[in-house]
Amino acid sequence: xxxxxxxxxxxxxxxxxxxxxxxxxxxxxxxxxxxxxxxxxxxxxxxxxxxxxxxxxxxxxxxxxxxxxxxxxxxxxxxxxxxxxxxxxxxxxxxxxxxxxxxxxxxxxxxxxxxxxxxxxxxxxxxxxxxxxxxxxxxxxxxxxxxxxxxxxxxxxxxxxxxxxxxxxxxxxxxxxxxxxxxxxxxxxxxxxxxxxxxxxxxxxxxxxxxxxxxxxxxxxxxxxxxxxxxxxxxxxxxxxxxxxxxxxxxxxxxxxxxxxxxxxxxxxxxxxxxxxxxxx
Amino acid sequence: xxxxxxxxxxxxxxxxxxxxxxxxxxxxxxxxxxxxxxxxxxxxxxxxxxxxxxxxxxxxxxxxxxxxxxxxxxxxxxxxxxxxxxxxxxxxxxxxxxxxxxxxxxxxxxxxxxxxxxxxxxxxxxxxxxxxxxxxxxxxxxxxxxxxxxxxxxxxxxxxxxxxxxxxxxxxxxxxxxxxxxxxxxxxxxxxxxxxxxxxxxxxxxxxxxxxxxxxxxxxxxxxxxxxxxxxxxxxxxxxxxxxxxxxxxxxxxxxxxxxxxxxxxxxxxxxxxxxxxxxxxxxxxxxxxxxxxxxxxxxxxxxxxxxxxxxxxxxxxxxxxxxxxxxxxxxxxxxxxxxxxxxxxxxxxxxxx
Numbered sequence: 001x002x003x004x005x006x007x008x009x010x011x012x013x014x015x016x017x018x019x020x021x022x023x024x025x026x027x028x029x030x031x032x033x034x035x036x037x038x039x040x041x042x043x044x045x046x047x048x049x050x051x052x053x054x055x056x057x058x059x060x061x062x063x064x065x066x067x068x069x070x071x072x073x074x075x076x077x078x079x080x081x082x083x084x085x086x087x088x089x090x091x092x093x094x095x096x097x098x099x100x101x102x103x104x105x106x107x108x109x110x111x112x113x114x115x116x117x118x119x120x121x122x123x124x125x126x127x128x129x130x131x132x133x134x135x136x137x138x139x140x141x142x143x144x145x146x147x148x149x150x151x152x153x154x155x156x157x158x159x160x161x162x163x164x165x166x167x168x169x170x171x172x173x174x175x176x177x178x179x180x181x182x183x184x185x186x187x188x189x190x191x192x193x194x195x196x197x198x199x200x201x202x203x204x205x206x207x208x209x210x211x212x213x214x215x216x217x218x219x220x221x222x223x224x225x226x227x228x229x230x231x232x233x234x235x236x237x238x239x240x241x242x243x244x245x246x247x248x249x250x251x252x253x254x255x256x257x258x259x260x261x262x263x264x265x266x267x268x269x270x271x272x273x274x275x276x277x278x279x280x281x
Numbered sequence: 282x283x284x285x286x287x288x289x290x291x292x293x294x295x296x297x298x299x300x301x302x303x304x305x306x307x308x309x310x311x312x313x314x315x316x317x318x319x320x321x322x323x324x325x326x327x328x329x330x331x332x333x334x335x336x337x338x339x340x341x342x343x344x345x346x347x348x349x350x351x352x353x354x355x356x357x358x359x360x361x362x363x364x365x366x367x368x369x370x371x372x373x374x375x376x377x378x379x380x381x382x383x384x385x386x387x388x389x390x391x392x393x394x395x396x397x398x399x400x401x402x403x404x405x406x407x408x409x410x411x412x413x414x415x416x417x418x419x420x421x422x423x424x425x426x427x428x429x430x431x432x433x434x435x436x437x438x439x440x441x442x443x444x445x446x447x448x449x450x451x452x453x454x455x456x457x458x459x460x461x462x463x464x465x466x467x468x469x470x471x472x473x474x475x476x477x478x479x480x481x482x483x484x485x486x487x488x489x490x491x492x493x494x495x496x497x498x499x500x501x502x503x504x505x506x507x508x509x510x511x512x513x514x515x516x517x518x519x520x521x522x523x524x525x526x527x528x529x530x531x532x533x534x535x536x537x538x539x540x541x542x543x544x545x546x547x548x549x550x551x552x553x554x555x556x557x558x559x560x561x562x563x564x565x566x567x568x569x570x571x572x573x574x575x576x577x578x579x580x581x582x583x584x585x586x587x588x589x590x591x592x593x594x595x596x597x598x599x600x601x602x603x604x605x606x607x608x609x610x611x612x613x614x615x616x617x618x619x620x621x622x623x624x625x626x627x628x629x630x631x632x633x634x635x
Contacts, residue, residue, distance in 0.1 A: 169371060179392065190379075
């Protein structure tokens with residue numbers, strides 16, 4: 001018995017989908033598998049996890065991982081403290097300034113990292129004078145770097161709720177401006193803030209250009225140095241940071257989905273592709 | 282039923298010569314108004330007349346260029362919204378989406394430092410007042426528009442506000458829910474006794490629930506009166522035209538009387554003293570009777586249940602709208618020659634260009 005044209009069309013579509021899935025999947029997975037394979041292979045000795053163990057044991061690498069994680073946390077904190085009240089204030093009190101704020105926040109996207117570094121060098125002479133030469137001072141540069149992505153994400157969150165009415169309702173019930181932001185606005189744009197935070201973490205963990213050119217050490221700089229003497233460990237560290245970023249993005253999509261189920265407000269997730277930007281920079 | 286703690290005598294609210302302009306365009310032009318204790322005053326007017334601006338100034342969400350807002354003798358003009366102790370229900374749905382109905386109602390109480398037990402008791406009490414205690418665990422997204430506005434009302438009343446401000450709270454609802462909630466707002470307001478300022482552009486809403494209705498035009502109060510007075514004795518052509526349907530019948534005033542549709546009637550305060558003008562006549566103040574050979578004819582007839590609306594064209598081309606009991610005009614059809622007479626003994630006569 002032969003299948004009907006409709007069933008045949010459905011089968012053809014299914015086959016097409018599987019083919020696309022396999023080809024695109026292979027495009028992403030094969031390099032990762034190659035990295036994984038390379039990071040556990042020792043010529044003439046077979047396979048070993050020694051290079052992965054090095055991630056915890058190599059003091060320079062361990063210190064770089066800690067520094068990058070601290071940088072990520074500080075960048076997220078500074079970005080949220082600067083951006084959330086500013087954006088809420090602009091929406092509530094000076095909506096006419098929104099275009100200017102948007103332009104300023106998106107500006108770092110248009111400036112190549114190398115140009116940014118030339119400008120930052122002069123600024124960092126003062127930063128070093130006031131805050132010392134710790135790698136953590138990169139927080140200031142990274143906060144500027146993550147602004148475009150964080151702005152987009154938070155802006156989408158704020159657009160999904162009626163900020164003006166909710167704020168006025170809270171104010172009429174006796175809430176101060178601080179209470180309005182912390183207890184009304186922030187909980188309602190939670191997934192947008194998480195999205196902004198995750199994207200910022202992924203950006204900071206992958207950032208190389210600014211740290212390297214300003215002579216600071218972070219994870220990517222150390223991986224680069226390590227690659228010259230111990231390629232397998234460097235690849236293991238790269239793969240680990242990539243996987244960490246993937247986990248963050250997966251978490252991000254789950255967080256967004258769960259919170260949109262609870263409240264009416266839905267927040268568009270930040271563009272996932274942006275995580276690759278610093279590596280390209 | 283609300284407990285004694287929830288019940289409180291309303292406070293007197295006075296608006297003194299409020300002025301506010303936006304970009305040089307006056308939104309409020311010397312608005313003065315006093316709300317008595319526990320009174321519900323509705324501000325009615327077309328879009329842009331300044332009614333919402335007035336309400337926002339009372340709430341502390343906007344500042345006047347000049348003038349004062351006085352509550353119970355205290356000048357609160359410069360107090361921020363958070364310190365004014367006023368409950369407000371907004372036109373847009375304003376429940377906090379991340380909180381349940383009960384948490385929404387508890388929010389203002391929490392800010393006032395009430396402990397958990399007190400808050401829960403009070404919030405349930407308020408939700409019962411608006412008939413939604415069974416919905417206390419629902420989020421805004423799980424409630425209908427009418428339910429959300431009722432929770433918003435409960436939330437505004439929970440803090441025992443000195444004044445309740447209602448900014449077109451029914452305008453986003455469908456007609457049936459709007460009528461139900463309108464009556465409910467009045468019931469709750471009478472039960473709680475809070476002085477209430479209600480802003481609306483819907484005259485039916487304003488006339489149905491307010492103790493007094495203020496009609497606003499271009500930032501000024503044209504008339505503030507009880508609904509029946511406003512309707513039967515409008516103080517200006519604008520009020521007459523804005524509240525209810527109105528015919529303009531050309532007439533001449535002489536010696537305090539006017540000849541309208543063949544009847545000589547008195548003129549109301551606010552009418553022109555002498556000369557030609559338009560008598561403002563409500564459709565229900567007209568009677569219509571078939572009269573073969575008469576110069577007026579029926580051009581449109583709408584049956585609306587217990588009454589009918591008839592459009593009549595007079596010999597001079599002037600059209601009149603009459604509203605009469607349906608049973609009295611069963612013999613009329615489009616084209617029937619009719620006579621139109623006036624039932625009222627006094628009318629407002631405005632100048633023709635007013």
